[in-house]
Amino acid sequence: xxxxxxxxxxxxxxxxxxxxxxxxxxxxxxxxxxxxxxxxxxxxxxxxxxxxxxxxxxxxxxxxxxxxxxxxxxxxxxxxxxxxxxxxxxxxxxxxxxxxxxxxxxxxxxxxxxxxxxxxxxxxxxxxxxxxxxxxxxxxxxxxxxxxxxxxxxxxxxxxxxxxxxxxxxxxxxxxxxxxxxxxxxxxxxxxxxxxxxxxxxxxxxxxxxxxxxxxxxxxxxxxxxxxxxxxxxxxxxxxxxxxxxxxxxxxxxxxxxxxxxxxxxxxxxxxxxxxxxxxxxxxxxxxxxxxxxxxxxxxxxxxxxxxxxxxxxxxxxxxxxxxxxxxxxxxxxx
Amino acid sequence: xxxxxxxxxxxxxxxxxxxxxxxxxxxxxxxxxxxxxxxxxxxxxxxxxxxxxxxxxxxxxxxxxxxxxxxxxxxxxxxxxxxxxxxxxxxxxxxxxxxxxxxxxxxxxxxxxxxxxxxxxxxxxxxxxxxxxxxxxxxxxxxxxxxxxxxxxxxxxxxxxxxxxxxxxxxxxxxxxxxxxxxxxxxxxxxxxxxxxxxxxxxxxxxxxxxxxxxxxxxxxxxxxxxxxxxxxxxxxxxxxxxxxxxxxxxxxxxxxxxxxxxxxxxxxxxxxxxxxxxxxxxxxxxxxxxxxxxxxxxxxxxxxxxxxxxxxxxxxxxxxxxx
Numbered sequence: 001x002x003x004x005x006x007x008x009x010x011x012x013x014x015x016x017x018x019x020x021x022x023x024x025x026x027x028x029x030x031x032x033x034x035x036x037x038x039x040x041x042x043x044x045x046x047x048x049x050x051x052x053x054x055x056x057x058x059x060x061x062x063x064x065x066x067x068x069x070x071x072x073x074x075x076x077x078x079x080x081x082x083x084x085x086x087x088x089x090x091x092x093x094x095x096x097x098x099x100x101x102x103x104x105x106x107x108x109x110x111x112x113x114x115x116x117x118x119x120x121x122x123x124x125x126x127x128x129x130x131x132x133x134x135x136x137x138x139x140x141x142x143x144x145x146x147x148x149x150x151x152x153x154x155x156x157x158x159x160x161x162x163x164x165x166x167x168x169x170x171x172x173x174x175x176x177x178x179x180x181x182x183x184x185x186x187x188x189x190x191x192x193x194x195x196x197x198x199x200x201x202x203x204x205x206x207x208x209x210x211x212x213x214x215x216x217x218x219x220x221x222x223x224x225x226x227x228x229x230x231x232x233x234x235x236x237x238x239x240x241x242x243x244x245x246x247x248x249x250x251x252x253x254x255x256x257x258x259x260x261x262x263x264x265x266x267x268x269x270x271x272x273x274x275x276x277x278x279x280x281x282x283x284x285x286x287x288x289x290x291x292x293x294x295x296x297x298x299x300x301x302x303x304x305x306x307x308x309x310x311x312x313x314x315x316x317x318x319x320x321x322x323x324x325x326x327x328x329x330x331x332x333x334x335x
Numbered sequence: 336x337x338x339x340x341x342x343x344x345x346x347x348x349x350x351x352x353x354x355x356x357x358x359x360x361x362x363x364x365x366x367x368x369x370x371x372x373x374x375x376x377x378x379x380x381x382x383x384x385x386x387x388x389x390x391x392x393x394x395x396x397x398x399x400x401x402x403x404x405x406x407x408x409x410x411x412x413x414x415x416x417x418x419x420x421x422x423x424x425x426x427x428x429x430x431x432x433x434x435x436x437x438x439x440x441x442x443x444x445x446x447x448x449x450x451x452x453x454x455x456x457x458x459x460x461x462x463x464x465x466x467x468x469x470x471x472x473x474x475x476x477x478x479x480x481x482x483x484x485x486x487x488x489x490x491x492x493x494x495x496x497x498x499x500x501x502x503x504x505x506x507x508x509x510x511x512x513x514x515x516x517x518x519x520x521x522x523x524x525x526x527x528x529x530x531x532x533x534x535x536x537x538x539x540x541x542x543x544x545x546x547x548x549x550x551x552x553x554x555x556x557x558x559x560x561x562x563x564x565x566x567x568x569x570x571x572x573x574x575x576x577x578x579x580x581x582x583x584x585x586x587x588x589x590x591x592x593x594x595x596x597x598x599x600x601x602x603x604x605x606x607x608x609x610x611x612x613x614x615x616x617x618x619x620x621x622x623x624x625x626x627x628x629x630x631x632x633x634x635x636x637x638x639x640x641x642x643x644x645x646x647x648x649x650x651x652x653x654x655x656x657x658x659x
Contacts, residue, residue, distance in 0.1 A: 012357065012358070016356075016359050019363075020362060023365075027413045052363075054415065054459075055409065055415040058415050058459070061461065099463065103461065106463075148557075150510070150513060154506060154510050157507075157510070186557075187555060191511040194499075195509055229557065234541075310582035311543050311544075311582075313579040314540070314543055314580040
């Protein structure tokens, strides 16, 4: 054991010496404002070892901006940036959650020059199109590897918002459907979907009530597949919104009740029933049996206290006794 | 596995962090050095050992991280200024009551220069934006007593747009709610006296649902638990006065089970390698839970409460488990 340890240590010691020497060399060149290609390749080496060294990413960008780009043709600049994008694709595969790598890609994309043609020839955006299209492909791959990587999702939204040939929101909606069908637990995809649908409904590109019904259908399948998966229930709560439409509240309450009858220990069925019944009390008290609904809520909350003791205090704090009062519902309606 | 906090071991673990120069990882994390000193020092203060590091050594190190060109702090000597290590420097100097060693007007200028037209802050001159940086700016300006120089409405306006239907907040407009982003946004709004922008009942529900059957907390729905969320989720619950909405006992056991019982330090989960980040956030979580013998942590600033109290910056009334 001791022998093994010693060998490992000396290997580590030489790695440390090498790393520190390289760091010193790069930082010295940086201090001397050395914008040469030699310095550029040293930053490549250092960043391959440590992609979190933000100062060296900054230095690399300054070398490109101050030293390399001014003496390069637009085609060369495009090649250099494409190379940096390839280099960081490899880095991302090993370090998918390093902010600095994702940041550098943004900088590369934002600095792709006009070309290869001119405005008159019509392909002034050619290089940009190629690079941004490829970016969506890279981010697809990153989300295939880890479908919850929030860096990748944020980056995806950034690419979609800025790519020269905008991708339709409907196409992106189809992407989230694929992600959700692959795994109902992927709340990141549900979240993306909620943002897309808000926009599509708002702009009238999708007919709201028809599309909403399709969403209820999708979410119902997911609920029945795994009633314990909170992603689905949180999304369902978004779909229900503030509960203005009583028919939808009634219908969904009935569906969830049916599921609860089959799975009597489903916390999320009970939790959701309390929430939607409270919406009935708050928004529709004049046309419901307030006493009955209030009692349902109390009974469900008692059940939840037993079933989910970790959050018992929350269930105790929910006070439904005044929620069905007309004054109360008026206040909420008018606020 | 231990059922109590191994304070002496954690103190010596933190004291020895600076001596791990024969570990490659020590050098690979130089870009986090100043942050790490803040984490370590805060954990020591919370454990009641504020003098465990050599104060003058630490202050000199902080000074050596100053980036004269930018007017802010890098995480390490010769590293570029960034808003995050700049906050760490301020926090360390305030903890040591050594703010006289800081060029306050220049630091304030550096921080204010990072606000974008949308109201969000960038981390540095290359412009990565994130609500984390908005919080850092608000926190730092508040600690320096210079909050009056900030365009508060613009700052709040951006944070507001990051709020999602689940009550949580994301890193940028459109991003998914994430417990760490929730805390930075809620804490920034608290400092700015704008908690009215938070849907407290919905958010506290979402936060309470971060607790998993093993007692640990996750950062997003259907993700794994991690000790650092003991701070991120709890501090937000504490600001909202809803710590009682999760099971404190189970969370305490989970944090304690992630301790390294031989060498000290706390890991993200039981059995993993420890680091100073998880050590600090585990201890911070225990403090919010009212673990016996710990100094109270201010959940808004993530610094020892007596220091924030002395500066007159305590916000709201923080109901921790110890007052229940």
